[in-house]
Amino acid sequence: xxxxxxxxxxxxxxxxxxxxxxxxxxxxxxxxxxxxxxxxxxxxxxxxxxxxxxxxxxxxxxxxxxxxxxxxxxxxxxxxxxxxxxxxxxxxxxxxxxxxxxxxxxxxxxxxxxxxxxxxxxxxxxxxxxxxxxxxxxxxxxxxxxxxxxxxxxxxxxxxxxxxxxxxxxxxxxxxxxxxxxxxxxxxxxxxxxxxxxxxxxxxxxxxxxxxxxxxxxxxxxxxxxxxxxxxxxxxxxxxxxxxxxxxxxxxxxxxxxxxxxxxxxxxxxx
Numbered sequence: 001x002x003x004x005x006x007x008x009x010x011x012x013x014x015x016x017x018x019x020x021x022x023x024x025x026x027x028x029x030x031x032x033x034x035x036x037x038x039x040x041x042x043x044x045x046x047x048x049x050x051x052x053x054x055x056x057x058x059x060x061x062x063x064x065x066x067x068x069x070x071x072x073x074x075x076x077x078x079x080x081x082x083x084x085x086x087x088x089x090x091x092x093x094x095x096x097x098x099x100x101x102x103x104x105x106x107x108x109x110x111x112x113x114x115x116x117x118x119x120x121x122x123x124x125x126x127x128x129x130x131x132x133x134x135x136x137x138x139x140x141x142x143x144x145x146x147x148x149x150x151x152x153x154x155x156x157x158x159x160x161x162x163x164x165x166x167x168x169x170x171x172x173x174x175x176x177x178x179x180x181x182x183x184x185x186x187x188x189x190x191x192x193x194x195x196x197x198x199x200x201x202x203x204x205x206x207x208x209x210x211x212x213x214x215x216x217x218x219x220x221x222x223x224x225x226x227x228x229x230x231x232x233x234x235x236x237x238x239x240x241x242x243x244x245x246x247x248x249x250x251x252x253x254x255x256x257x258x259x260x261x262x263x264x265x266x267x268x269x270x271x
Contacts, residue, residue, distance in 0.1 A: 010178040059120070071125055071128075075149070145194060150175075190204075209241040
């Protein structure tokens with residue numbers, strides 16, 4: 001049986017939104033400018049109300065019939081305000097009793113669902129791009145940004161799950177592995193994503209290794225604050241982690257025509 005990784009198959013295993021609407025109901029348009037105007041009009045001081053509005057708006061971008069670049073730009077318009085609003089929600093469900101009161105449970109579910117909608121949107125953009133037979137340089141850069149955002153959203157989802165002491169669904173790890181494999185396939189995994197400019201400039205490999213390292217420190221035995229401290233510290237420590245090639249590397253290298261247009265078929269996994 002072949003162990004070759006196919007990007008489109010790797011991303012097709014996840015349930016992503018179908019493209020079945022022509023207009024975004026929250027701004028009554030399919031134009032990027034209208035989305036940006038809607039974002040500018042949000043009342044950021046009303047954190048919970050803003051998150052509820054975003055909860056309805058973000059998934060619609062995934063359902064919209066549009067091109068990948070426009071979908072990505074719409075998600076980018078929503079990303080900063082979503083992350084800012086989610087940070088504002090933390091005090092309502094962190095540093096609370098271990099068994100959360102019902103209002104705190106609902107807030108935590110809202111926050112995680114909203115982050116999941118972003119993850120699905122960027123994963124969808126990645127899937128649409130890898131469906132192309134050959135990517136142009138601009139499309140490769142767009143794919144790098146999409147994968148970076150998807151893994152960033154997934155990392156925050158996992159962080160909050162650890163802080164809430166809830167089990168990490170296997171599908172989250174499957175998504176993490178698939179996103180990394182796609183980046184590795186296209187030789188994007190060691191590049192800094194342009195969209196990360198101004199942050200710690202982590203690479204896809206850094207994000208992926210941080211998830212692996214965070215899982216290894218037994219976060220379920222740490223206090224919520226210490227889990228967040230470990231997550232931040234691992235931003236710099238991950239550069240000391242080396243991901244070793246899988247046992248199938250030699251097999252893949254022996255496959256004729258296994259790499260084309262600078263794209264890899266090698267799949268690295270931590271041993």
